[in-house]
Amino acid sequence: MSNPRLSHSAALILKALSLGYCFGFDVMEVTGLPSGTVYPALRRLERDGFVESKWEPEKEAVANQRPARRYYEVTREGRAAALAATERYPLLARLVPEKHS
Amino acid sequence: MSHRLPSPLPLFDRNLLRIVEKVVPREEREEWSRAWKAELWHMHHCGSHRRTSIAGITADFSIGLTRDALWLRTDSWRRAFSGTAIVCLAPLFGLLLLSTLMALALNGSWHLLGMYLRDPFERFLLEAPLVFVTFTAASRRHIEQSSASRMMCWIKRQVFFTSKTSLTSLLAFMLSVDICWPIHAHFPIIAELFQTLFFVIFTLIGLRWVFWDQEQRCKHCLRSLAMPARVGRPSHNLLEWNGTELICKHGHGLLSVPEMETSWCQSSQWIDQIDAWGETAGV
Numbered sequence: 001m002s003n004p005r006l007s008h009s010a011a012l013i014l015k016a017l018s019l020g021y022c023f024g025f026d027v028m029e030v031t032g033l034p035s036g037t038v039y040p041a042l043r044r045l046e047r048d049g050f051v052e053s054k055w056e057p058e059k060e061a062v063a064n065q066r067p068a069r070r071y072y073e074v075t076r077e078g079r080a081a082a083l084a085a086t087e088r089y090p091l092l093a094r095l096v097p098e099k100h101s
Numbered sequence: 102m103s104h105r106l107p108s109p110l111p112l113f114d115r116n117l118l119r120i121v122e123k124v125v126p127r128e129e130r131e132e133w134s135r136a137w138k139a140e141l142w143h144m145h146h147c148g149s150h151r152r153t154s155i156a157g158i159t160a161d162f163s164i165g166l167t168r169d170a171l172w173l174r175t176d177s178w179r180r181a182f183s184g185t186a187i188v189c190l191a192p193l194f195g196l197l198l199l200s201t202l203m204a205l206a207l208n209g210s211w212h213l214l215g216m217y218l219r220d221p222f223e224r225f226l227l228e229a230p231l232v233f234v235t236f237t238a239a240s241r242r243h244i245e246q247s248s249a250s251r252m253m254c255w256i257k258r259q260v261f262f263t264s265k266t267s268l269t270s271l272l273a274f275m276l277s278v279d280i281c282w283p284i285h286a287h288f289p290i291i292a293e294l295f296q297t298l299f300f301v302i303f304t305l306i307g308l309r310w311v312f313w314d315q316e317q318r319c320k321h322c323l324r325s326l327a328m329p330a331r332v333g334r335p336s337h338n339l340l341e342w343n344g345t346e347l348i349c350k351h352g353h354g355l356l357s358v359p360e361m362e363t364s365w366c367q368s369s370q371w372i373d374q375i376d377a378w379g380e381t382a383g384v
Binding site: 018023024025034036038040043044047066067068069070077 | 135136138139142143144147162164165166167168169172173176242256327
């Protein structure tokens with residue numbers, strides 16, 4: 001794949017995902033971006049093969065008394081794109097703190 | 102499969118989801134609805150948004166889910182119409198309409214436009230077939246078909262080609278007329294001469310594109326062929342075929358375009374794959 005060029009918002013979202021924020025709502029909270037930007041951007045990133053989405057196991061969610069959520073994982077191409085985006089937007093690394101689980 | 106929430110969502114959220122889910126393509130609706138119900142549930146129960154107003158967060162999520170639904174709808178349209186004949190003809194028609202409106206604005210009224218266009222249009226009716234015949238005779242590349250073409254496909258291709266050629270010629274005509282309008286009042290004869298000249302140039306450029314575009318389309322569904330791949334080595338030209346292969350994304354066939362026209366490989370070849378799939382399925 002050729003070197004992908006992401007918008008600042010898409011790069012920020014990808015960075016958040018690569019730092020362990022897996023859900024749309026988490027990404028919104030940590031980046032401060034509105035949901036109207038985050039969710040369509042996640043769809044685009046998934047379409048372009050930078051992230052993959054999966055459903056949380058139902059049993060796990062039921063045990064925690066909450067509905068299962070769709071979570072996102074960064075692919076190998078996505079990791080390369082996140083790295084390229086960090087080089088392009090050096091402040092990106094400071095905007096999103098690493099997730100402490 | 103139903104996925105129940107531990108506690109129900111507020112009435113506003115449920116109604117909003119019910120309304121907006123109509124925008125989402127049917128095959129993706131269930132998953133979209135499930136994902137948003139879960140996100141909204143988490144927003145109400147787990148978020149650290151307590152410092153901001155719940156109304157503000159709800160408004161933000163309402164915009165988010167609406168934009169998400171619209172994105173899915175536009176993406177499904179993009180997938181459905183990408184490279185189709187309609188997407189090719191619609192911009193041509195739009196440009197023709199725009200150039201006609203420009204001519205109308207320059208002339209001031211439909212009556213004056215009609216009077217201004219009368220003589221050039223009579224010339225256009227004579228010039229257009231001449232340019233078309235000359236261009237076709239001089240440059241048309243033949244495409245060999247590997248199997249007998251279906252009648253309906255052939256008719257569809259000809260209708261598309263005729264529509265595209267007619268729209269391109271009319272567009273070239275309207276553009277040439279618009280360009281020459283400013284000098285028409287002072288130098289009518291020079292304007293007519295230039296109009297004819299511009300028309301021929303625009304039509305030749307347009308026809309070149311029309312033929313190229315027609316060649317690069319699937320012979321069955323008329324979608325643009327994709328994924329060009331270079332095959333063979335140019336240095337082995339005497340020993341093997343080399344050129345570019347393009348495929349129909351819907352699996353209808355393959356177009357082989359030779360890099361150089363040789364005595365044993367003069368023209369592009371369309372290889373039908375529908376029959377091959379049928380035979381494979383039969384086996």
